[in-house]
Amino acid sequence: MDLSLQNKIVSFIWSIADDCLRDVYVRGKYRDVILPMFVLRRLDCLLEETKDAVTEEVRFQREEAGFTVLDPVALREASGYVFYNTSDWTLKKLVKTAANNRQILEANFKAYLDGFSDNVKEIIEKFELRNQIRRMVQADVLLDVLEKFTSPYINLSPHDTLDPEGRRLVGLSNLGMGYVFEELIRKFNEENNEEAGEHFTPREVIKLMTHLLFIPVKDKLPPVITVYDGACGSGGMLTESQDFIQDLAGEIKYQAAVYLYGKEVNGETYAICKSDMMIKGNDPENIKFGSTLATDEFTGLRFDFMLSNPPYGKSYKSDQKYILDGKDVLDGRFEVVLKNFQGESEIVPAIPRSSDGQLLFLMDMVSKMKRLDDSPLGSRIASVHNGSSLFTGDAGSGESNIRRYIIENDSLEAIIQLPNNLFYNTGITTYIWVLSNNKTSQRKGKVQLIDASELYQKLRKNLGAKNCEFVTEHIEKITQLYLEMPNQGISKVFDNKDFGFYKITVERPLRLAAQFTPERVATLRYVPALREVMAWAYEQWGDEIYTKLEVHKKAIEDYIEGEEIALSPKAKKDLLSPKTWEAQRNLMIVGERLMEAVEDELSLDFNVFVTAVDTGLKLLNIKLTNSEKNQILNAVSWRDENAARVVKKVHKLKGNQLSDLLTQLGTTEDKLPDYGYWPGNKAGEWVEYESDSELRDTENVPLKEQIYDYFVREVRPHVADAWIALDKTQIGYEISFNKYFYQHKPLRTLEEVTTEILQLERETEGLLKRLVSFGEIN
Template sequence: MNILQYETKIWETADLLRGSGIKESEWPSYMMPFFALTMIESRLVRMFDSLKDEIGEEVLAEIPKEDLYDLIKDKGQGYNIYIIEKHQTLVDICQNDKSFGTDFEAYLNGFDGETKDLLGVDVGEGEKFLDIKGVISKLKAKKVLFAYTKLWAEIDLKPFNNSEITTLEEHIKRKWADISAETAGEQYTPDDVIALIAEIITSKIEESDTLLKIYDCTCGGGNMLFGVEDRINKKFKRLTQTYGQDWNDALYALAKIESRFRPDSKIEHGNTLVDDKFYNEEFDVVVANPPYGVSWKGYQKDIENDKTGRFIYRPSVSDGQLLFMQHLISKLDANGMGVVVHNGSTLFSGDAGSAESNIRKWMLDSDIVEAIIQLPTDEFFNTGIYTYLWVLNKNKQQHCKDKVMLINASEKYKPLNKSKGSKRKEVDEDSRLEIVKTLTEYKNTDYAQVFDKEFFYFNKQAIMLTNVDEHGNSFEEKLKEGKKSAKLTPVKLSNGERELNEFVITEFDTETYTSLAHYFEKEIKPFAASLDYKEQPVVITTETAQYWYDKEHNTLVKEVNGEKELLGCGKIVVKSSFKKASKTQPERIEISVELTPDYQKDYEIIPYHRDEVSNQAEIVAFLAKYITKPFAYLDNVVGVEVNFNKIFYKPEKLREVADILSEIDAIEEELKELEMGLVL
């Protein structure tokens, strides 16, 4: 028997939900608890049957209930009084619709405490997890609880082993992802992506008698975590153990239930970023598909006060992906490796000096990034964007050290015959094997390139430019040594529309303004702020001279008795301030004018060199070549970004001019023939 025959049977339960007026997007929340119930029951029956074979049915019957409970409890797979003691299952309960309500409630309450918590049988304060109690209440209100439960009771998973049940579970979760767009990205990583991740991991591990510990900090329902483990177990005899944590109640419950039927698997509930349940553990392998673009503002203080040392830098509060990345790196043991799924923002968001850029730099400085793989668009169920696999490795081979490989696998896919939500493509087996082969060989191909890690670094050199006039002069040259500006004592200021003749104002129009401060805020301050010497004819008159800015020649001008002096490029700065009364002076408005050099802060992006001396020489040579104005060096910040488009961009081949002209001639001839037809 093929267990996937039950996939259709399971989805027949959705027909009843549809007929009851339940929206399609809500189906997963109705189906999750019952699917979990069916899985648990089948495994408990199979476990109990195995126990009978192991110690004998007669011997088992003689064991006191308390000892039997302890014996089964030690297996860590749960307990149910109806199944173990009364030998009754959902099928038996659904035989009698009259007693069903009472029997079903007793059946659910017959589970051990942990299972009841996961299913949400006794819902009070706190987590509801799968919330089967809430679902039952809604189905009762629709008067379809018995019919719905009976359909699930007909799904007999008892003949199948854990691996087969897990396969069915993955197929069902995938379909949930198809119809539940708002949670699909969190709920399910496609099988083909999981397979590729597993192929990458298996290409880097070896047979060993040591335990292989696998960790997923955002494990959801466990698809990726358990899927990777199963694929490793198919290729290696090495013992594996899975660890996972998730904050979503229902998905955690599904993963937790699944974990109970895997050797020593540990699944915990909670927010990994603020409550790491495995704080004292390190792992051989980490995998994750953390949520994209999800804000961590709700627990910002906890992150900022984190004492674990996990978060070297804190990225923008609007996107926590790089928080998860730092956490995962902190969980790797000395020789650990991992594969993490991200969207494109982690490659290039944030300028040099930002937390995002600094995290990327820290990762490359640590030489932990072995490769980044661009996946095709339309790979996930609820997004058509490009996604990327970051391959992390703390035990790089010698030829990979201090290097990063970029693999553009955007064309390595097979179109799906039928779209699944936004998913229209899959990385098929041949493509997966080709990608892994390329990664293993670590050599340049037509779709992959190996770079020294510093290739992704750049200098963001800040400089202070001194603007000059058409003769190359700056007002800076007119200043006395040590002075940054020349203060004027004006007697008049004009902008062509209005004149100011007072520069210390103590009186105001009491009919229009309530106070001198009111006059300042409403009249003087806005006027002073509006003065733009480059756009208006702002003229400053002192007792000895007039000053203005000559826009045509880009210079300040000083005129004394008709004689003009060009002062060089500079600024006219008009400031106004309100001063409260003091012991020696009354309340007043003060207006001041000064001339300053015209400085302009600028940034230049310059290639980076590993050697400090060579790097500085590159900066000097670049600025000498491209900057013609006088300037002073300011801070230099080293940034890191990865730009797949820039590296793998292939310009469209232009058509020959002769071909274009020939086509135009043909079109013109066609138009003439059409015109002739109209005339006739």
């Protein structure tokens, strides 16, 4: 589209807002009138040519055919579009016949709106235009707005016309209509301090995405092409894809029918997209309203090409109830089949944290890829994401599971890093992910990374946060790098496994010292989780708390509230229950009796200490639950690095039992300590020690490396008694552009720094002398 024509139309429409709406709306609300009126005027212009044919069809159906309900199919044929208007009115006619009576104009205008087909009525509803009509009528500006939009000096029809002075007014093409839409949205959002990028993606970014999607397979395009965008906004990606495919038809000999599908959650943007589909002759029924994450409007459909710029860094908590119920995934789009560390396939959630749902949109598209059995071309995806999609989430998290599923299924072809400040609403780094389930032979098992962060041209004037752009040469260079797949410079090629890692858990034995003392035994008076409140209450009222707890209930509750202590309903109930206090006092008494029965010397072997406690309980004929016994042991023990290791279990492994364990761990007998089994005192005995949660650590082992070799090399030299908890091992994937493209810049030499400092001193000295001289003169 001619940029001067676009600017002329935008300026004219902007002037309508300033001339007619200044005293009725604040500037940020101009859009509520201007955008729907712009759409309405465009539809009105398109229907002008066939207005008589539609009117005749309405007359025929009512008078000759005797229809009480009009046939929409015949009306669409008469209008030449997928929409129509059966009223006697056009916008020009409304203006010409307008009387000074505001109510009559309002009634006629509403009759005009009521005459539209249902698909246009939905657009009007989403724009909430009828509310604005009432407001404009009350302010007596409706006629002014209609006069401006039907002015003979502006042409919003697709055909060239002449203004009253005989000057040619170039028609507004469908593509031009999209550009004007987007420029208006950007300007209105700037006025309202909103994020323009929520609604559309820079055209040059979409152009790059279409190049990456279509050019590699331009000679294999099917006769019927379906394109999908689950966050379609105003429809820019869909229409640009259609235009690009049609342009390709000029280069290669093929004919294809293109069908566009999309979904949008913002009512106004949905209205823009749907009206754009109507204007350009696409089926508006393929554009759905609502949240893509909450419901799948296209269940069972699979698409040839998909592209999207989903919202990133945006919470999807309002949709979460449709996706997840506790731990159960409710929507099959968001769970995947992965193999665990033992090689067994299992279904796992592919659900990222609720604060950022961008990867769910990618999984929605992945679920809609065509099977190769049904389509030899398969499906291709281009999706824009920020950096968190590359690395957020540890092994086993939803984000990592999504990356793992895509990479291990060999669907990720490339990721292109874009320049900062390329989008209207954000200056952060963004990336285009390119996926395919039918890779070429050279791409199988590979992922290409392209660092295009320095390929841009500065804008003369910023557009929101956007201060740079791609020009044709940048798009062509990136596309060429993608097609040729070099492994040098700003293009690097990696094996799929290069991005994977084992997250192993390194355990160390728990070492406890123990000793009965009056102070430690006294702590048994309180439940460990409620110790703070119980200790305060006992300090206040002493033994009275056991007989008059109900009397002090209000004071305790006030203390909890005043100290802002968070307690669950169950914990609070236990705290205020006499049974809890009595049980803890009885446990303390048991502790006191044990202190008398067991030696009170310091023990550095907790295993021996436990045996002594068991003997004491037996002698005292006291029976405790495991929970009660553990509370006593925890009260009188503490971590000590000089203490002996705490034994969890002694295994007697002989013959097949030992062989089975070695097979399970994939190791040999001499390496068993590296996996948590240590030789015991007798032949065939293997000791399993308690692990210390405070000393527990994790290591990320590259997927291409053997876990054991890494452990022996990197861990064992530093902690001789550590072992690997294989049952906790998880596989993760992350992609770090900085890691692969970082170029070290050596520090300057001392001589260079010294020379610069001396030069600065000389310049500063000269400046001071001039200042002093100037002061003496004055």
